[in-house]
Amino acid sequence: QDTSPQMNILQEAVRDDGNVKKEFDFIVIGSGPSGAVLANRLTEVPEWTVLLIEAGDETNIVADPPFVAGALQFTDYNWGYKAEQEDGFCRGCFEKRMLYPHGKALGGTSIINYMIQVRGNPLDYDRWAAMGNPGWSYKEVLPYFIKSEDAHIEKADAGYHGKGGYLSVSDVPARTESSHAYVRAAQEAGYPYVDYNGKSQIGVSYVQGTLRNGRRDSAETAFLRPVRGRKNLTILTKSRVVQILIRPETKEAYGIKYVRNKRYHEAIASKEVIVCAGGIPVLRDLPVGQKMYDHATFPALMFQLNESIVIDEEKSLTDLNTYIQFLSGRGIFTSLGGVESLTYIKTNASDDPDPSYPDIELIYVGGSLNTDRGLIFRRIFNVPQETYDKIWKPFEDKYLYQIFPMLVHPRSYGYIRLKSKDPFHWPKFYANFYSDPENHDVKTFIAAIREVRRINSSPSLQRYGATMVQTLIPGCEDHVFDSDEYWECAIRTLTGTFYHQVSTCKMGPEEDPEAVVDAKLRVHGVKNLRVVDTSVIPLPPTAHTAGPSYMIGEKASDLIKQQWAPTPFNLIPKTE
Numbered sequence: 001q002d003t004s005p006q007m008n009i010l011q012e013a014v015r016d017d018g019n020v021k022k023e024f025d026f027i028v029i030g031s032g033p034s035g036a037v038l039a040n041r042l043t044e045v046p047e048w049t050v051l052l053i054e055a056g057d058e059t060n061i062v063a064d065p066p067f068v069a070g071a072l073q074f075t076d077y078n079w080g081y082k083a084e085q086e087d088g089f090c091r092g093c094f095e096k097r098m099l100y101p102h103g104k105a106l107g108g109t110s111i112i113n114y115m116i117q118v119r120g121n122p123l124d125y126d127r128w129a130a131m132g133n134p135g136w137s138y139k140e141v142l143p144y145f146i147k148s149e150d151a152h153i154e155k156a157d158a159g160y161h162g163k164g165g166y167l168s169v170s171d172v173p174a175r176t177e178s179s180h181a182y183v184r185a186a187q188e189a190g191y192p193y194v195d196y197n198g199k200s201q202i203g204v205s206y207v208q209g210t211l212r213n214g215r216r217d218s219a220e221t222a223f224l225r226p227v228r229g230r231k232n233l234t235i236l237t238k239s240r241v242v243q244i245l246i247r248p249e250t251k252e253a254y255g256i257k258y259v260r261n262k263r264y265h266e267a268i269a270s271k272e273v274i275v276c277a278g279g280i281p282v283l284r285d286l287p288v289g290q291k292m293y294d295h296a297t298f299p300a301l302m303f304q305l306n307e308s309i310v311i312d313e314e315k316s317l318t319d320l321n322t323y324i325q326f327l328s329g330r331g332i333f334t335s336l337g338g339v340e341s342l343t344y345i346k347t348n349a350s351d352d353p354d355p356s357y358p359d360i361e362l363i364y365v366g367g368s369l370n371t372d373r374g375l376i377f378r379r380i381f382n383v384p385q386e387t388y389d390k391i392w393k394p395f396e397d398k399y400l401y402q403i404f405p406m407l408v409h410p411r412s413y414g415y416i417r418l419k420s421k422d423p424f425h426w427p428k429f430y431a432n433f434y435s436d437p438e439n440h441d442v443k444t445f446i447a448a449i450r451e452v453r454r455i456n457s458s459p460s461l462q463r464y465g466a467t468m469v470q471t472l473i474p475g476c477e478d479h480v481f482d483s484d485e486y487w488e489c490a491i492r493t494l495t496g497t498f499y500h501q502v503s504t505c506k507m508g509p510e511e512d513p514e515a516v517v518d519a520k521l522r523v524h525g526v527k528n529l530r531v532v533d534t535s536v537i538p539l540p541p542t543a544h545t546a547g548p549s550y551m552i553g554e555k556a557s558d559l560i561k562q563q564w565a566p567t568p569f570n571l572i573p574k575t576e
């Protein structure tokens, strides 16, 4: 029984015989980072008409303050998926499942995400290219990252950032004293201060966020709002695509069928249909959804400090000043849900030959799951109330910071299955974390936890008496604290994700049995149909995935212009 609200629409939907057929040059399905960029860039060509179609609604100012990012998961801007129950992880989560939020709004997941902006490691892209995807090496994609960007970063590496692009990437105005202590401590532990979106990634840095004047800069505010007046751009919200129309004889995509206001409609694309729906499988006979990588985390690595230098949410929210500060783009509301700094490390579990290739990202939060007394953060990680009461509650009036290690290159991968042919049925997500035969993913996490402890022992944090919270995770009491067995139990008991599902429509050459699209993002064996979103990413990047998704949108726009533009058009890099 599917209890999704969308089911009701289907039951009530009736065939609309008075279908208004509309024809466009391009139909873009989904308005997340990739789709919004495409809608913007394709309508730069005055001769073209574009329909951008989005299942979710327009957003409003609720999404603006970065600090409330986590709470947006509990609004209608989230499809509300959950991953399936499996044995090897999340054993102690509520219902033994992870929440699997996905944005459903104009702007896609960039409406509910944490705005952490990371491009990835140069090797990520060089490896994509080496897998048979010409055009995707770091040297070739870097211009697209720069093209999108309007950077406001104090310690930016010269030559790596853009000015005047649509997407504002900035330092975060809110920084706690504890984050300064942590950044210093990481440097004392041997990590250089880096611009992780610049020359090299390994090191520590304050986080860069997609913020404009301290507010969320989403795919909608950055790429759609400034061009909504274009006559050749039609945006339809609350319109859900249920089918891509394909001529069976020629295998050519020529339009879509969608539901809007409980009626079926069709729209025709004279050139292409472009799927930017964030990896929801819509095709058949190709290995869609067979492989799904994701970035796992462990949400219970906390350290206690002896001074009040972390986020004090209660005090901030009851202080009028907090609201006044936000009006001028300052103060705690500009914090990315508490995320303040990132450290890229290569643990001693890594067997990658390249010394510049991290295997873990450490996300520093100047607070913990108890900063809001278990209201939102606990629910995000599906931590049961009893577990919260045991681990976090006793520290509610203490000062905790938390590190979320993110496994950037997991060997384990999961998959997606359709429940039925009904497009209104939610798919089933199997994350399949920690299932690689050599247990390498778990070993990497354990190595990361030990490295975090080493950083924590540096003088700048010891000055505040930083000590690890050592309450045993329920279910792991039989193990000795800090033994490898204990940590393995802990990370398999409380497990989270950073929501970076990739590879479900993998990019690769035709001879690659896992590939769904080619290096120009055209679906193998179907004409006039592309997939342009994070699902094409062939290997998990050393990044959060919105950054790569904007880049993929930029690059795809040029690929499409190269193929169809009536006159040569402002392409990067220049075509020969």
Ligand SMILES: Cc1cc2nc3c(=O)[nH]c(=O)nc-3n(C[C@H](O)[C@H](O)[C@H](O)COP(=O)(O)OP(=O)(O)OC[C@H]3O[C@@H](n4cnc5c(N)ncnc54)[C@H](O)[C@@H]3O)c2cc1C
Residues within 6 Å of the ligand: 029, 030, 031, 032, 033, 034, 035, 053, 054, 055, 056, 073, 100, 101, 102, 103, 104, 105, 106, 107, 108, 109, 110, 112, 113, 114, 115, 116, 117, 118, 239, 240, 241, 242, 276, 277, 278, 279, 280, 498, 499, 500, 532, 533, 534, 535, 543, 544, 545, 546, 547, 549
């Ligand atoms: C809670 C959360 C926090 C995150 N935090 C970060 C972060 O801090 N930094 C970062 O880089 N990444 C983050 N991510 C990931 C990142 O936001 C996504 O990877 C990125 O937005 C994906 O972009 P996309 O263009 O592929 O698709 P999406 O942004 O997912 O957009 C897809 C759009 O398609 C629409 N759609 C789907 N099906 C249909 C249909 N049938 N008909 C019409 N429309 C449809 C959806 O409603 C949605 O609006 C986070 C993700 C989540 C869930």
